[in-house]
Amino acid sequence: MDDLQKRYLKLLSEKYPTIASASTEIINLSAIMNLPKGTEHALSDIHGEAEQFFHVLKNGSGAVRAKIDEEFGNSISMKDKKQLATLIYYPEKKLELIEKEEDDIEDFYRMTFHRLIRVCKRSQSKYTRSKVRKALPKDFAYIIEELLYEREDILNKEAYYNEIINTIIRINRAKEFIVAMCNLIQRLVVDHLHIVGDVFDRGPGAAAIMDRLMSYHSVDIQWGNHDVLWMGAASGHPACIANVIRISARYGNLNTLEDDYGINLMPLANFANTVYGDDPCSLFAIKHVEREDYSISQVEEEVEVKMHKAIAIIQFKLEGQLMMRRPEFHMADRLLLDKINYEKGSITIDGKEYDLLDHNFPTIDPKDPYALSPEEEDIMNRLVTAFKGCEKLQKHIQFFFKQGSLYLCYNDNLYYHGCVPFNEDGTFRDVTLKGKKYSGKALYDFLESCARKGYYMSSDPEERLYGQDIMWFIWSNEDSPVFGKEKMATFERYFINEPSLKEERKDYYYKLIEREDICDMILREFGMDPKRCHIVNGHMPVKFKKGESPIKGNGKLLIIDGGFSKAYQKTTGIAGYTLIYNSYGLRLVTHEPFESLEKAIIEETDIHSNITVVQLVNERRLVADTDVGKQIRKDIVDLEQLLDAYRRGLLREKR
Incomplete structure (x- = not known):
């Protein structure tokens, strides 16, 4: 072991001062590598359209609704699914309406608690308890953790769990608890967000x-x-x-x-x-x-x-x-x-x-x-x-x-x-x-x-x-x-009435990307493997209503600017694309225009979206297959070297 390596391991030992602590972290990291990768959500060219952006962010481009469908199947009605989805997106405003309409609000609370807990369980299933714990709302962290990890086969605690719910209702904290659960679901459904440019200009938000x-x-x-x-x-x-x-x-x-x-x-x-x-x-x-x-x-x-x-x-x-x-x-x-x-x-x-x-x-x-x-x-x-x-x-x-x-x-x-x-x-x-x-x-x-x-x-x-x-x-x-x-x-657009002078010829790039070899060339230029990698591109609105496709280069490049901005929607015919990348592959989501926040809450109208499967993987992608996984592998190697140094007496444990 050279001096530089020894100095590094000595610094690492400050965080993991014993064989037990280093071993525990190796076990933890090795296990994390086998979890499904988190869901990534990519949006571009938002251009100040805050209401539509917030809605797409809240529904995860359909990811929330997908969790509801997966969890309940045909066991609850379409009407109940729509109400539950809207509640998750806009809990405070939706609850105000429901509380005015429901005859037995306590019964509604109990039913909603159980449904939200089930959706939340499904949403957090790909994460470690530690990661979920960090996401829990402070006011209800202990209670939610207890309910998330309840086991249906343990009958002895049924009364315990029911009393948690009854007490929340009795002390008038039901509304706050539902809001906390809904926000947690939104937080867990999408692990990471990519904004592919142009937050500013045109829209007011x-x-x-x-x-x-x-x-x-x-x-x-x-x-x-x-x-x-x-x-x-x-x-x-x-x-x-x-x-x-x-x-x-x-x-x-x-x-x-x-x-x-x-x-x-x-x-x-x-x-x-x-x-x-x-x-x-x-x-x-x-x-x-x-x-x-x-x-x-x-x-x-x-x-x-x-x-x-x-x-x-x-x-x-x-x-x-x-x-x-x-x-x-x-x-x-x-x-x-x-x-x-x-x-x-x-x-x-x-x-x-x-x-x-x-x-x-x-x-x-x-x-x-x-x-x-x-x-x-x-x-x-x-x-x-x-x-x-x-x-x-x-x-x-x-x-x-x-x-x-x-x-x-x-x-x-x-x-x-x-x-x-x-x-x-x-x-x-x-x-x-x-x-x-x-x-x-x-x-x-x-x-x-x-x-x-x-x-x-x-x-x-x-x-x-x-x-x-x-x-x-x-x-x-x-x-x-x-x-x-x-x-x-x-x-020219302001002062001259000559169409030819107003033309803004696009870069050759926009014709060339129809070719797969050009997309491969770009990926290699940025150090990426063309056999498995994709380009996600914003900036140029895809004229959907004229039959233009956002998928270029035989599936290698995806343009996700479809007209989020209202100023572009007459040209594009849609209200934008978003990309969902989860452990099963890549999905391109086409959105219809967002009508209004009022309609979304009162009439429970979601943005109508069509999903195009760009790539499905043969084997579900794990954390081990991601950039985080690459770093975890390096961390495990370092920790194993620290463990070896402890066992060989090159470093002393700090008891």
Whole structure:
């Protein structure tokens, strides 16, 4: 035994100070290896749709209902199953309704206790008692543990168990106990959650979603382009901030910034009213037709469209400054403000002149079109301070950095949000940044490293600024692995009535992934075995109603963005895909649109979902087959070496 190994075992002995404690842990870990692997749940492109996200999270994409069906079969009615499922999803609200309707509420409580205990037993069956114990709600931990591990063949304790239930009812704790049991079932049904990008933008509930994710028991996040934009904004990057505000204004979602994050937009509103007071800003109408929950007065809407135009012009200026600052981003063709003939109200692109739909640019100096006016400069300084100083936003973004990354290799699945940049011939595209070429996995690693520096680096201002600029690059550059288009035609969509200019050609990746060999190539690039591994991909909505399939490359790649956001559902025809990966294999779940929380609770309408079996395993997958299992094997080897050191007298036990 060398000195380094001895030092390591000595540190390990602090945790396992005796032969008995080390032996017990070896036995425990060896047994865990033979449990079924936990259920993983993957969702992507949530885009602020909190109600639908919470519902899918609560029902585990049908996993809760599956447990109810497995446990009760045909022994209870469909009506009772629906009521039980709804109760598990929304225990507090559902109980309020039931208590008003039930004639004998105590009888209902007893029946419900027994049913919840049975569902809970089935849900926890693949976990150790220790793991279940950690998940138990504090107020009822002892009681639930007793009821979960009761044995029907022990008649001597029947009165004991019945008295537990009777006493809970007698002392008026039945409602709290049911809520605790329902929350525990939700907790146990899904072992781990993957969010494959884009929590932010479009819908109104991003902050609530982030609060929920931060309290979730086990979660990782693969950054989407919208997420990285907000990460850049939180770092204080002006171009990212302008984009965040413009998108929020475009989708009638400024409340997220003002109410949820406390960002003061009054300076922008006052400026917009002054500069664009007589301008109807008709090109900047709010896209809220998809939002039934959206309500705004005419006066407020008139202010918001002016704010929308004001921040859009500021954005184009700031992005122009950035493009000139970073010629290596190769975005000179996106410098458009200097291509405008401000007298004629036209713009020349690729040698062709187009009329502009809006000619009013009072804050643009034709001689220096990318310079902010003094008023715009003041507004951006205030906004930078507000974004950097928002405690809640900073906590949410720090969670992204802590739990997130641009990609993740986990239990034989490769998760990422966008695409791996490809050349047309099926080779990885080289991207030159800081004088060095990057492609494939190396490009992801470099960009992620830069993004982290852009947020956290304090000792080197230039390195920090470069990292912040890279976050904007990740948001909108053709060579970004989470953008995946030749350009972001924001200016053209607002100002030019020419469809060809608004087209955003997708990366070659999206055609190439139809080929199995390309998917195999990507998996090998990330160190994964193509024979057993899959790619789980977000970002590009699958047009289900046009017959497009989310399954690519002969089953090797799964796109799980099907239109969670209401803004996309007219295009996709559905309300998103989710992925369930349990010990039996992979299942892709197609969701119909979520109608409302009220309907879900009162009418017990669940989201209608169709399940496509992507892969069934011949033998049930165990913990031993997972990444956790690999680590457990290493831990067992270390513990066996510690045990050997104790027995050979190389280390002394601590009695």
